[in-house]
Amino acid sequence: MKHFARLAAVSALALxxxxxxxxxxxxxxxxxxxxxxxxxxxxxxxxxxDSVVYSxxxxxxxxxxxxxxxxPGLAESWEISDDGLTxxxxxxxxxxxxxxxxxxxxxxVFSLDRAxxxxxxxxxxxxxxxxxxxxxxxxxTVRITLAEPNGNLLFNLAWGDAVIVAPESIETIKxxxxxxxxxxxxxxxxxxxxxxxxxxxxxxxPAVLDKATFKFISDPTAAFAAMMAEDIDAFAGFPxxxxxxxxxxxxxxxxxxxxxxxxxxxxxxxxxxxxxDIKVREAIAHAIDRQAIIDGAMFGYGxxxxxxxxxxxxxxxxxxxxxxxxxxxxxxxxxxAGLADGFETTLxxxxxxxxxxxxxxxxxxLAEVGIKAEIINVEWAQWLESVFRGKNFGLxxxxxxxxxxxxxxxxxxxxxQYDNPxxxxxxxxxxxxxxxxxxxxxxxxxxxVIAEDFVNGYLFQLANLGVAKVGLxxxxxxxxxxxxxxxxxxxxx
Amino acid sequence: MLRYSLKxxxxxxxSLAVASLVIFFVIEVAPGxxxxxxxxINAQPDTVAALRSELGLDVPKWQRYLDWLGGMLTxxxxxxxxxxxxxxxxxxxxxxxxxxxxxxxxxxxxALAFPAGIYAAARRGRPGDMAVMGATxxxxxxxxxxxxxxxxxxxxxxxxxxxxGGFPGWDNGVWAGLHALTLPAISLALPxxxxxxxxxxxxxxxxxxxxxxxxxxxxxxxxxxALWRHGVRNALIPVLTIIGLQFSFLLAGAIIIEQVFYLPxxxxxxxxxxxxxxxxxxxxxxxxxxxxxxxxNFLVDLAYAVVDPRLxxxx
Numbered sequence: 001m002k003h004f005a006r007l008a009a010v011s012a013l014a015l016x017x018x019x020x021x022x023x024x025x026x027x028x029x030x031x032x033x034x035x036x037x038x039x040x041x042x043x044x045x046x047x048x049x050d051s052v053v054y055s056x057x058x059x060x061x062x063x064x065x066x067x068x069x070x071x072p073g074l075a076e077s078w079e080i081s082d083d084g085l086t087x088x089x090x091x092x093x094x095x096x097x098x099x100x101x102x103x104x105x106x107x108x109v110f111s112l113d114r115a116x117x118x119x120x121x122x123x124x125x126x127x128x129x130x131x132x133x134x135x136x137x138x139x140x141t142v143r144i145t146l147a148e149p150n151g152n153l154l155f156n157l158a159w160g161d162a163v164i165v166a167p168e169s170i171e172t173i174k175x176x177x178x179x180x181x182x183x184x185x186x187x188x189x190x191x192x193x194x195x196x197x198x199x200x201x202x203x204x205x206p207a208v209l210d211k212a213t214f215k216f217i218s219d220p221t222a223a224f225a226a227m228m229a230e231d232i233d234a235f236a237g238f239p240x241x242x243x244x245x246x247x248x249x250x251x252x253x254x255x256x257x258x259x260x261x262x263x264x265x266x267x268x269x270x271x272x273x274x275x276x277d278i279k280v281r282e283a284i285a286h287a288i289d290r291q292a293i294i295d296g297a298m299f300g301y302g303x304x305x306x307x308x309x310x311x312x313x314x315x316x317x318x319x320x321x322x323x324x325x326x327x328x329x330x331x332x333x334x335x336x337a338g339l340a341d342g343f344e345t346t347l348x349x350x351x352x353x354x355x356x357x358x359x360x361x362x363x364x365x366l367a368e369v370g371i372k373a374e375i376i377n378v379e380w381a382q383w384l385e386s387v388f389r390g391k392n393f394g395l396x397x398x399x400x401x402x403x404x405x406x407x408x409x410x411x412x413x414x415x416x417q418y419d420n421p422x423x424x425x426x427x428x429x430x431x432x433x434x435x436x437x438x439x440x441x442x443x444x445x446x447x448x449v450i451a452e453d454f455v456n457g458y459l460f461q462l463a464n465l466g467v468a469k470v471g472l473x474x475x476x477x478x479x480x481x482x483x484x485x486x487x488x489x490x491x492x493x
Numbered sequence: 494m495l496r497y498s499l500k501x502x503x504x505x506x507x508s509l510a511v512a513s514l515v516i517f518f519v520i521e522v523a524p525g526x527x528x529x530x531x532x533x534i535n536a537q538p539d540t541v542a543a544l545r546s547e548l549g550l551d552v553p554k555w556q557r558y559l560d561w562l563g564g565m566l567t568x569x570x571x572x573x574x575x576x577x578x579x580x581x582x583x584x585x586x587x588x589x590x591x592x593x594x595x596x597x598x599x600x601x602x603x604a605l606a607f608p609a610g611i612y613a614a615a616r617r618g619r620p621g622d623m624a625v626m627g628a629t630x631x632x633x634x635x636x637x638x639x640x641x642x643x644x645x646x647x648x649x650x651x652x653x654x655x656x657x658g659g660f661p662g663w664d665n666g667v668w669a670g671l672h673a674l675t676l677p678a679i680s681l682a683l684p685x686x687x688x689x690x691x692x693x694x695x696x697x698x699x700x701x702x703x704x705x706x707x708x709x710x711x712x713x714x715x716x717x718x719a720l721w722r723h724g725v726r727n728a729l730i731p732v733l734t735i736i737g738l739q740f741s742f743l744l745a746g747a748i749i750i751e752q753v754f755y756l757p758x759x760x761x762x763x764x765x766x767x768x769x770x771x772x773x774x775x776x777x778x779x780x781x782x783x784x785x786x787x788x789x790n791f792l793v794d795l796a797y798a799v800v801d802p803r804l805x806x807x808x
Contacts, residue, residue, distance in 0.1 A: 037531065037575035037769060044575075045533025121544045123532040174577045190576065190583060191757030191765070192660055215659065217755045221642060222658055226755070229649040229657035351768075381525025381770045388534055402535055415534075 026210045026491060028472065030484060031223065031232045033239050035191065035216035038174035041160035042115055045123035047401065047482035050160035051236065052194055052214050054483035057098075058163035058179035061089055061108065061142075062154050068312060068403075068480035070158045074103065074180060075142075084149030084434050089142045095203040097166050098184040105136030111164045112144070124161040124402075130431075151434040155404065160481060182207040182487045192216070196486075208474075208490035227253070227467055234468035234475060236484045239353075241299040247467050256466035258477030259312045262399040263305060264354055266362060266457030269393055271417040274343055281454035283333035284395075285323035287369045288362060294460050297357035302460035307451040308406050311461055312478065315443040319451040323458065330369040342370025345394030349375060350383040354462065355397040362397070362457075388415045399462050403480060406443070407431075409450050418455045497798055505791050512783045513565075517558050520776050526550075527574045527770040548574050561776065570777040575769050580777045583762065590660055591751075591758035594674050594681070595743035601682035602689055603736065609686070610693025610732075615720060617698055625690065632687025641680035641753045648676060658754035677754045681747060685739050692735050696728040703727075730797070737793035741786035 036048040041058060055063060063073035072078075075089040095103040114120060116128035132145045146153070156162060169178035177185050182204065183196040197211040215232055217223045220240035226232050227247070238244070247253040266288065274280045290304040303311050306319030334340060349359040356377065363373045373395055378387070387393045393415075400408070410427035412419035423446065430442040451458070464479040474489040528544040529536065545551050564571055570580035613625040649657040655676050661669045700706060701724060709719040748760030755761070759778055766774035 035765065037771075038577055044531050045536065046531070118539075119543045121532070121540055121547060123536050123540065125537050125540050126535060189662060189757060190578075190586060191761055192662075192755075215755070217658070219752045219755065222645075222753055222755050225642075225645045225650060225657035226659070229645075229653065231649075231656045231659060379525065380768065381523075381527075381530045384529050384534070385524045385526060389529065400534075405535075 026208065027212065028209055028234065028486070028489065028491075029213045029215055029232045030234045030236060030486070031215040031217050031226060032236050032484065033216070033218050033223070036194075039177040039185070039188070039194075040165075040173045041163055042111070042165065043121045043123070043174075050482040051484045052196075053177055053179070053181075054160045054163075054481060055181060055485045055487055056183040056196055056212075056483075057177050057181045057185055058160070058165070059181050060157055060159070060163045061091075062158040064158045064403075064480045064483070066476040066478055066480070066485065068310075068478065070155050073158070074108075074164055078154075080434065084151075084432070085146045087144045087146075087153060088137070089144070091140045091142065092203055093140055095180050096201055097169065097180055098178045098199060099166075099169055101166060101168050103164065103166070103180050104139040105142045106139070107164055107166050108142045109134045109136050110167050112162070114165070114170075115162065122161055124159060127156040127159055127162060149432045149434060151431060151439055152404070158481075159403075160483070183212065186211070205487075207487050209486060212486050212489075214484070230469070234466065234472055236466050236475075237479075238465045238467050241301050241463075241465055244299070244301075244465060244467070252470060254468050254470050254472075256464075256468065256475060256477045257301060258464040258466075258479065259303065259310065260401065260462045260464045260479040261310055261403040261481070262401040262462030263308050263310065264302070264358070264397065264399040264459045264462050265308065266459060267393075267396045267398060267416045268454075268456050269391065269395070269416060270419070270455060271391075272394060274337065274339060275345075275394065277337050278454060279333045279337040280339065282323075283330045283337070283369065284366065284371070284457055285454045286326040286330040286333070287366050287371065288323070288457050288459070289325040289365055290320070290459055292365070293358050293361050296361045297354055298460070298463065301463035301465060303463070304460050305458045307447040307458055308400070308409065308456070309443070309447045310403075313404075315440045315447075317444045317447050319447060320458075322451045323454065327365075327369050334370060339370075342372060344372045344374065347373040347375050348383060348387050348393045348396040349377050350380055350396075350398060351377075352399070354399060358459065359397050362395075391415050391417060395457075397459075401462070401482070406446055406450070409446075409455060416456055418450070418453070420449070420453065423449050423453075498795060501791055501794050505787055508787050509784060512787075513562055513780055514558075516776055516779050516783070517561065518554075520772055520779075521554055521557075525770045527772060530770045531575065561773070565777070565780065571773045573766075573771055573774050575766075575771045575774075580774055583774065584759070584778060584781060587757060587759045587762045589663060590674075590756055591744060591747060591760065593670070594678055594747060594756070594758060595740060597671070597674055597678040598681035598685065598743050599736070599740055601678055602686035602739070605682065605686040606689035606693055609690040611697060611720070611725060613690070613694045614697035614701065614724075614728075615716075622694075625694070629687040629690050632683050633691075635684065637680050637684050638749045638753055640683060641677065641750055644676045644680055645753070658756065660756050674756075677747075677750050677756060680753075681743060681750055685743070689732065689735055689739070693728065693732050696731045697724055700724045700727045733796060734793055737789050737796075741782075741789045744782060744785055 032051050034048040036052055037044055037046050039049060039053055041049045041053055059073045061073055061075040062070050065071055074091055074095060076092050078087055078089045080087055091105060097103055112134045115122045116131055130147045130150050132147050135143045137143050165173060166178060182199055182202045184199045186195040186197045188194045194214045198207050217226055223235055223239050224243045227235055244255050248255045268275050268281055294300060294302040304320050305311060306322055309316050347359055347363055349355045359375055363375055366373050387396050407427055408414050409418050410424040426446050430439060433439050433442060466475060468475055471492040473492055476485055528548060528550060529541050532541055532544060561571060568581060573580050573583060609625050613622040616622045645657050648654045656673060660673050663670050706719055706723060709723050747758060748764055751758045751760040763775060763778050
C-alpha cells in the first residue's frame with residue numbers, strides 16, 4: 001500500500017509536470033460541452049464541429065471575425081459585376097493544405113460543387129442556392145456565377161459549411177480533417193479530447209500557441225469542478241451560469257460575457273387556432289415578462305429582443321416596446337378575440353435549460369392571463385420529429401442559432417408556418433440587393449413586419465458565456481458563429 | 494455436470510436472442526430520425542433523404558435487424574451513424590476505460606467489505622458491529638453521484654491530489670491511468686462495499702449458528718480459528734453471487750459516474766449515442782452489456798454447481 005501511495009504520488013507529480021510543460025511551450029486546454037460527431041463541417045449541423053475546426057483547421061473564401069464582420073479568408077479580394085451576378089475571387093498564392101498539396105482554384109470548385117450537388121449532405125445547402133456555376137479561371141482565380149443577385153453571398157461563404165476542402169483528403173475528412181488553417185489536426189481520443197498543433201507552413205499570420213486540446217465536459221457540475229481544479233485553461237460556452245459570479249470573484253479566472261447568434265423565441269404555430277388570430281398572438285406577446293425569464297432561467301445573462309434579429313448587428317432595431325409586458329392589455333386582447341376565459345394549449349420544451357427553465361416561467365406568466373399551457377418535455381430528436389417536422393405543437397421554446405436567419409419567415413412551410421406574401425417579397429428584394437445601405441433599410445423593415453405581426457414571442461438573445469484563466473488572451477467574447485477560434489490566442493507574458 | 498452446463502448454455506442463447514429483439518425494436522420505435530437530427534433545422538428534405546440512404550436507413554426495419562444480428566455474430570457491429578467509424582472499434586476503445594474502472598471498483602469494494610463484514614459478524618450486537626452497520630447503512634443510502642461530487646470537491650478542488658476528471662489514456666502509463674480512475678472507482682465502490690459487507694455479515698452470522706461450527710469449537714478450535722477455517726469459506730457462497738451481480742452492475746451502472754468525471758467509457762458512449770440518435774451504437778452497446786450480464790450469471794450458475802454438488806444432482 002505504501003508502495004502504491006508513493007507511485008501514485010510520483011505519477012501525480014509527473015502528470016502535473018506534464019501540464020506545466022505544456023503551458024510553458026504555449027499550449028492550451030479548452031473545454032466545451034458537446035463532442036463533435038465527426039470533423040467535417042460541410043456535412044452535419046452539429047455546431048461542435050465548427051467549434052473545433054472553424055478557422056483553426058479549415059478556412060473558407062471569406063471568414064467571420066469575433067465581432068461578426070465578414071473579412072477576406074482564402075480569397076484575397078473579389079470583384080462583383082455590375083449586375084451582381086458574377087463574383088470573381090482572387091485567391092491567396094502559396095497556400096497549401098496540411099498534407100502538403102497546394103490549394104488552388106480547382107479545390108474551391110470541388111468544395112462548392114460538392115456542397116451544392118444533388119446528393120450533397122450539406123446541412124446548409126440553402127446557402128448555395130442560386131449558384132449557377134463555379135469555375136476556375138486560372139489557379140489563383142475563381143468565378144462564381146449566380147442565377148440572380150444575392151447580397152448574402154460573401155456572408156454565406158464565411159459559414160463553416162462553405163470551407164474549402166481538398167479532393168485528395170476528402171475520403172477521411174471525418175476523422176482526419178486536412179485544411180489550410182493555422183492549426184493542423186493531431187489526434188482524437190473519442191469521448192475525451194481532440195488535439196491540434198500549430199501549422200508551421202501557414203500562409204497567413206501564424207498561430208501563437210504551439211498546440212491546443214479540446215476537452216468535452218457535458219455535465220455542468222463537472223464543468224465547474226474541472227475549471228476550479230485548473231484541469232482546463234478555458235471553457236467555451238460554460239453550461240452553468242449560476243457559477244459565474246464565483247469565477248468572477250476568483251482572481252485566478254476571467255469571465256467572458258458576449259453575444260451569440262441565438263435568438264431565443266417562444267415559437268407559435270401560426271396556422272393552429274386560436275393562434276391564427278393575430279390578437280391571440282399579440283396577447284401572448286404582452287403576457288411575457290422577458291426580464292423575469294432572463295433572470296429566472298439564465299441567471300441574468302441575455303439581452304431582451306423584440307424581433308428575430310441579433311442586437312449586436314448594426315441593422316438591429318429595438319422593437320421590445322412593441323411587445324412590452326402588459327398583462328391587462330393581454331387579457332383585453334383575448335376578450336376581443338372571443339377568448340375571455342382563456343384557452344388551453346401545449347408547450348413543447350427541448351432539453352436546454354433556457355427552454356426547460358424558461359418554459360416553466362412562461363407557462364406561469366401565460367396562466368396569469370388565462371392561457372393554460374401544458375408543458376411537454378421532449379428530447380431533441382423528438383422535437384425535430386414532432387414539433388419541427390410534424391408541426392404538431394401549439395407553443396415551443398427554441399434558440400435559433402443560425403446567423404442572420406430572418407429569411408426563415410419567408411418560408412410558409414417552416415414550422416411556425418408564417419405565411420405573409422408581403423414579407424416574402426421583401427426578402428426577395430433583400431436577396432437581390434447588394435448595396436449595404438439599402439440592405440440595412442430592408443432588414444430593418446423586415447424586423448418590424450414580423451414584430452408587428454407577432455409571429456412569435458421574442459424573448460432574448462442567448463449570451464455567450466466563457467470562463468478562462470487569467471492571462472489567456474485573444475479568445476472570442478462573442479460567437480458570431482460556433483467557432484472557438486484559437487488563431488490569435490496567447491498567454492500573456 | 495455436462496447436462497447441467499448445456500441446459501444453462503441453451504437458456505443463455507435464448508435470453509440473448511430475445512434481448513436482441515427487444516433492444517432493437519424498442520430503440521427503433523422511439524421517435525427521432527438520426528439523419529434529420531444530424532442535419533439540423535436548416536436542412537432541406539432532399540439532403541435528409543440523401544443522408545438516410547447513405548446511412549442505410551431507407552431499408553425495412555426487419556432487414557436492418559437481421560443485418561445487425563448477422564453482423565454481430567461475426568464480430569461486426571456496424572458503423573456508427575455519427576462518428577462513421579466501426580462500432581466495434583469504438584466499443585473496444587471504451588471498454589479499455591470501463592472494464593478497468595469496474596475491476597478497480599470491485600477490488601476496492603471487496604477489500605473494504607470483507608474485513609468489515611467479518612469484523613461485524615464476530616462482534617455481533619457489540620459496539621463494533623453497530624458502528625460498521627451504521628456506516629454501511631449510510632453507504633447504501635448515499636447516492637454515488639453525490640458522493641462523487643464530494644470527492645471532487647475535497648480531493649480535486651481543495652487538496653489537488655487528483656484531477657477533477659478525464660482520462661489520460663493508458664499510453665501515458667498504468668499509474669497515470671489508475672490515478673485518474675481512483676476517485677471514480679471509490680465513488681462506485683463505496684455503496685457496493687456497504688451492501689457486500691452487510692451480506693457478508695449476515696451470511697457469516699447464519700453460518701456461526703450451524704452445527705458444524707459447534708462441532709469445530711467442540712474439537713478444540715478457538716472462536717477465531719473456527720470462524721476463519723470453516724465460517725468464512727462457507728459464507729462466501731452468497732457473497733460470490735452478489736459480487737457477480739455487482740460486476741455487471743458496475744459495468745453498466747457507471748453511466749452517471751462517467752458523466753461526473755467525464756471519462757470516455759461505455760456509459761458515456763451510450764449516453765452520447767442516445768442523445769444523438771446514434772441508434773446502432775446504442776443497440777450494440779446495450780446488447781454487449783446484456784451479454785456481459787447474462788454471461789456473468791451463467792458463470793455464477795456454474796460456480797454454484799461446482800461449490801455445491803447438491804445443485805448438480807437436482808437438475
